[in-house]
C-alpha cells in the first residue's frame with residue numbers, strides 16, 4: 081500500500097455494520113476520519129457515495145467510495161498490511177465468506193425483525209428465524225474454528241468481526257425481551273466464543289459495554305408508539 085491514505089468512514093454509533101468496519105480498521109492499526117450520519121437527514125456525501133443503498137457504512141478511500149460492510153472488510157484486509165482478517169487458504173477464505181454472507185442475508189434481517197416487529201405474531205416468526213440461523217452459525221463455528229478459540233482460529237478473523245459486532249445488540253434483545261439468541265444450552269460453542277470475543281482487546285476497543293445500554297434505549301424508543309397504541313386500545 082502506498083504512502084499517505086485519505087480514509088473517511090461514514091457511520092452511525094449503533095450500527096453493527098459500522099462497528100465491524102471500525103474493528104477491522106483498528107485491527108490493521110489504520111487511522112481514519114469518522115463522520116456520523118443522521119439517517120433522517122442523510123448527507124449529500126452519503127447519497128453521492130452510496131446512491132444504490134443509501135446506507136452506512138461507506139468507506140471513502142482517496143475520494144473513492146466503497147459500500148457494504150462485507151465488501152469494505154475485504155477491501156480493508158487487502159489494502160492494508162498487518163494481520164490478515166480473512167483466512168489466506170482459498171478454501172477457508174471461501175468458507176468464511178459463505179458464513180459472513182449467511183449472517184448478513186439470514187441472521188441479521190431476522191434479528192432486525194425481532195427488534196422492529198410491530199405485532200407479537202410477527203415477532204415470534206422472526207425469533208424462530210433468528211434461532212434457526214444461529215443454530216447454523218453454531219455448526220459453522222465448529223467447522224471454521226477447527227477446535228480453536230475463534231472462527232478465525234487462534235485469533236479474531238472475518239466471521240468473528242462480522243458476528244461479534246452484533247453481540248451488543250443480542251445483549252440488548254436479551255435485556256428487553258429476555259430472548260437469549262446465543263444460548264449456553266442450545267448453542268454452547270457460540271456462547272463460549274461470545275465470552276472470549278467480548279473479553280478480547282479488539283472487542284473492548286470497538287464495542288464498549290455502553291453500546292448495549294444505548295441499544296436498549298433505541299429498542300424502547302422504537303417500540304414506544306406501538307406500546308402506547310396497544311395500551312390505549314386495551315383501555316377503550
Ligand SMILES: N[C@@H](CCC(=O)N[C@@H](CS)C(=O)NCC(=O)O)C(=O)O
Pocket residue numbers: 092094095096097119134135136137147148149150184
Ligand atoms: N448490508 C449493509 C447493511 C447496512 C445497513 O443496514 N445500514 C443501516 C444502519 S444499521 C442504514 O444505513 N440504514 C439506512 C436506511 O435504511 O435508510 C451492510 O452490510 O453494510
